[in-house]
Amino acid sequence: MRLSERNLKETGREYALRMLKDNIINLDLIPGSMLSENELSAEMKLSRTPVREALIELSKVKIVEVYPQKGSAVAFVDYELVEEARFMREVLECAVVELACKLASEKDLEALKENVRLQEFYMENRSPKKLLELDNEFHRMLFHITSKDQVYHLMDSITIHFDRIRSMSLTAVKDLKTISDHKEIVEAIAAKDGIKAKVLMENHLSRYKFDEEALRRAYPGYFK
Structure with missing residues (x-):
């Protein structure tokens, strides 16, 4: 995943959401790929909470699919x-x-x-x-x-x-x-x-x- 600097006054959730969106749009996170909260948190140097919140936000617009007990994945193109x-x-x-x-x-x-x-x-x-x-x-x-x-x-x-x-x-x-x-x-x-x-x-x-x-x-x- 490609990361850019966190903006001044940008919350952890906002940063996680921006990074996930950018990487999904630019295909650095390809359709169908699994998204690990632990791995994403470590990569973005954030706690799991803002990453989880960002994934839930993206699931609301159906670009991320959340599977209970299994994790999340980038949605295929629909x-x-x-x-x-x-x-x-x-x-x-x-x-x-x-x-x-x-x-x-x-x-x-x-x-x-x-x-x-x-x-x-x-x-x-x-x-x-x-x-x-x-x-x-x-x-x-x-x-x-x-x-x-x-x-x-x-x-x-x-x-x-x-x-x-x-x-x-x-x-x-x-x-x-x-x-x-x-x-x-x-x-x-x-x-x-x-x-x-x-x-x-x-x-x-x-x-x-x-x-x-x-x-x-x-x-x-x-x-x-």
Whole structure:
């Protein structure tokens, strides 16, 4: 499991939850793998209580399965849960990108363009983890532009199933459209074309449906 530094004022439970989510999304904890409270606690230098609480929290969104008397395991990919997460993102993000067309300043547009330029750099230099971070940041920026930061954090906390698929796509899909989609969305925002921006976002968030065959071929043992 890959670990980063614990943030200032971050509780043990918050740290354990963040680390588990990051490792599940980035496939360092693969679907079906068992999760030992003792091993995780030792690795993260925490007591068992915050680790147990984090696992229970993740079980509530069905990304971790808890087996009484046996332990916990990372859930296999379930496309029904992926679709449910995508649906939530589509409802919220289509509304946000349409609003961004009205509210985005020149400074906001430059920040979005710079983000896309960095995505291109990390795509060329084959850094999927960094690319996913920038992808997340791009979408977070849209919520910030529209003063909907809390909505983003709420959405982000329960769309882990969709995020894991996005992570898989970065290595499994050859003709990845993520960056070109982002470019077109920024262009629509700059043109203040809310209708076009909304359609582009719908298409962007639905691409995983067309990538399913490539994902199953690249990760045959990861699906329910």
